[in-house]
Amino acid sequence: GAGVSQSPRYKVAKRGQDVALRCDPISGHVSLFWYQQALGQGPEFLTYFQNEAQLDKSGLPSDRFFAERPEGSVSTLKIQRTQQEDSAVYLCASSLFLTGANTEAFFGQGTRLTVV
Amino acid sequence: GESVGLHLPTLSVQEGDNSIINCAYSNSASDYFIWYKQESGKGPQFIIDIRSNMDKRQGQRVTVLLNKTVKHLSLQIAATQPGDSAVYFCAGINQAGTALIFGKGTTLSVSS
Numbered sequence: 001g002a003g004v005s006q007s008p009r010y011k012v013a014k015r016g017q018d019v020a021l022r023c024d025p026i027s028g029h030v031s032l033f034w035y036q037q038a039l040g041q042g043p044e045f046l047t048y049f050q051n052e053a054q055l056d057k058s059g060l061p062s063d064r065f066f067a068e069r070p071e072g073s074v075s076t077l078k079i080q081r082t083q084q085e086d087s088a089v090y091l092c093a094s095s096l097f098l099t100g101a102n103t104e105a106f107f108g109q110g111t112r113l114t115v116v
Numbered sequence: 117g118e119s120v121g122l123h124l125p126t127l128s129v130q131e132g133d134n135s136i137i138n139c140a141y142s143n144s145a146s147d148y149f150i151w152y153k154q155e156s157g158k159g160p161q162f163i164i165d166i167r168s169n170m171d172k173r174q175g176q177r178v179t180v181l182l183n184k185t186v187k188h189l190s191l192q193i194a195a196t197q198p199g200d201s202a203v204y205f206c207a208g209i210n211q212a213g214t215a216l217i218f219g220k221g222t223t224l225s226v227s228s
Contacts, residue, residue: 004159033215042205042218043160056214091159104150105216107159 002026004108006092012114013082021077021111025094033105034067034077035091043091049075082115089113120149120208120219128225135193137222139206142187146209150216151180151191154203160218163191163204193224201226 005024013019025032031050035043036059045059051072060067064082069075079086089112093105119142129135141149147168152160164175166182166189173180179192193200203223207216 035218040220042207042220043216045210045215045217048214056212058212059215093159104162104165107161109157109159 006108010112018080023075023092029094031095033093037089084115087115120217126223131228135196137191137204139189148209150207152205196226198226
């Protein structure tokens with residue numbers, strides 16, 4: 001596709017359930033980012049990939065959060081044993097060059113996760 | 117630490133007016149800043165960027181001003197239109213150069 005695609009668009013999970021969120025970046029984009037956006041707040045950085053290498057995961061809030069990009073294209077953000085505070089929109093972004101965030105990053109529409 | 121923040125959470129203007137959205141940053145924030153626009157239910161959309169070796173950059177109907185002395189930047193939108201209604205974020209780069217740091221956002225409402 002022409003842009004960053006995320007699926008599902010909406011996810012309702014029962015507390016304690018595991019979820020997996022998918023991101024299809026723009027083809028050929030080297031850098032991929034995951035962000036968490038709580039209601040009324042700005043996006044908060046979670047993790048950064050350069051191709052398949054996860055170079056920065058300093059923003060992951062706990063060891064329940066795990067991200068991977070095994071072939072350097074599609075990425076999955078997994079949240080284990082979801083809790084209510086995990087409810088947020090999860091945004092994925094990709095950019096073309098190797099300089100990471102220092103280039104224009106294109107965002108997907110996000111996955112809205114609601115934990116009940 | 118690194119932080120980027122906006123002065124006002126909301127801004128209401130009349131169609132045709134010019135809008136100014138402000139943002140302040142901390143000492144250790146990056147030398148590269150971006151303004152994003154986010155409409156309801158969508159991801160942030162790139163508007164314009166500026167590097168610290170510049171004071172001003174212009175795009176189509178938008179201008180970003182950077183004042184390094186007081187660590188402040190602003191986004192000016194000329195002849196604001198209803199389609200400009202959205203949440204606007206300024207963002208800077210973390211020290212590692214691996215992530216954008218976003219402020220909380222200013223909600224711009226444009227009335228006809």
